Amino acid sequence: MKKLILAAVAVLAMSVTAYAEPAKFRLCTGNSQLNYFKAGHILKSKSSAAQVEVVETKGSIDNLDKVTSGECDGAFVQSDALLVYSARNAKAISSLERAGILYQEQAHMICNRNVNFGRMVDLNQSHTVAIGPDGSGANTTWAAFVMADKARYGKVNTDTRSGLRALSAVADGSQVQCALIVTALNSPFMKVDAQKLGDRVVLVGTDDRDMTKGAKDARGQYVYTYGEIPAGTYPAIQPSGTVYGTKAIGTIQLDAVFVTNNSWIDAHDREYDALLRAFANAKPEIAKLAQPQ
Structure with a gap:
C-alpha cells in the first residue's frame, strides 16, 4: 500500500510539474x-x-x-x-x-547626400548598395528587385554590410553609397541611429511602380504594394519640403x-x-x- 501511495504521489508530482511549466x-x-x-x-x-x-x-x-x-x-x-x-x-x-x-513594412533606402538623387531607380553601375548578408531581409528584397528588373538593378554593385557598419559606410560614401533597410516605421535603428548622421545621409524613394505588378503569393495577392514614409517621420534624414519641414518619401511595402x-x-x-x-x-x-x- 505504501508503495502504491508513493507511486501515486510521484505521478501527481510529475503531472503538477508538467502543468506548471508552459x-x-x-x-x-x-x-x-x-x-x-x-x-x-x-x-x-x-x-x-x-x-x-x-x-x-x-x-x-x-x-x-x-x-x-x-x-x-x-x-x-x-x-x-x-x-x-x-x-x-x-x-x-x-x-x-x-x-x-x-x-506592413517599408523598404527604406539611405544614401550618402553626395549621390544627389531622389529615387532608387536612379542607381547605376557606379553605385554600391549595402544589402546585408545572405539570409537577411534586405538581401532578400534586393534579390526580388533584381528579378523584377535585372537590366536596371542587376548592374548595381552590392555589399553585405548591415546595421551600424553599413550606416557608417554610407555616411563615409567612398565604398558604399546607399543601404537598404527593410523594416516598419520607427525602428530604433531608423529613428535613432540613422538620424544621428542626418548631416551625411538622406532617405531616397524606393517607389519603383514595376515592383508592385510582379510577384504574387500563394493566395494570389501581390507581395509588394506602394506606400510612403510620411513627412516628419525621420526629420533629420528626409528631404526638405518645398516650403518648410520635410516631405513624404514613396516606398515599396510588404507584409510582416x-x-x-x-x-x-x-x-x-x-x-x-x-x-x-x-x-x-x-x-x-x-x-x-x-x-x-
Whole structure:
C-alpha cells in the first residue's frame, strides 16, 4: 500500500510539474535594433500558456532556415521571403503555417547626400548598395528587385554590410553609397541611429511602380504594394519640403508575417490556440511599432 501511495504521489508530482511549466516556443526575429525583435518581446509579454524565447537572427531567410530545421518553432518574416524560400524548397515551406500578419513594412533606402538623387531607380553601375548578408531581409528584397528588373538593378554593385557598419559606410560614401533597410516605421535603428548622421545621409524613394505588378503569393495577392514614409517621420534624414519641414518619401511595402512550424503545432495544439490568442492581444501594441510618432 505504501508503495502504491508513493507511486501515486510521484505521478501527481510529475503531472503538477508538467502543468506548471508552459511549453517553450522559440521565436526567431531579427536584428535587436529592428522591429521584429521588439515585436517578439511584446508577444512574449502576452503569452502564458507558451513560454516564448525571443531569438535574435540575421533576418527572414535565416529565420525560415531555422524554423524548418527545428532550431526555432516560429518566426516573424517578410512576405517576399516566403516567396523566395518556396522557390528554393517547396517541401520545407509546406511545413509552416501562416499564423497572422503583424503590420506592413517599408523598404527604406539611405544614401550618402553626395549621390544627389531622389529615387532608387536612379542607381547605376557606379553605385554600391549595402544589402546585408545572405539570409537577411534586405538581401532578400534586393534579390526580388533584381528579378523584377535585372537590366536596371542587376548592374548595381552590392555589399553585405548591415546595421551600424553599413550606416557608417554610407555616411563615409567612398565604398558604399546607399543601404537598404527593410523594416516598419520607427525602428530604433531608423529613428535613432540613422538620424544621428542626418548631416551625411538622406532617405531616397524606393517607389519603383514595376515592383508592385510582379510577384504574387500563394493566395494570389501581390507581395509588394506602394506606400510612403510620411513627412516628419525621420526629420533629420528626409528631404526638405518645398516650403518648410520635410516631405513624404514613396516606398515599396510588404507584409510582416508570423509563421509557425507544423510539428510544434501538432505537439502543442492547446498551447498553439493560446499562443494565437496572445498574438491577437499583442497585435495592437505591435502595430504601434509601425505607426508614425
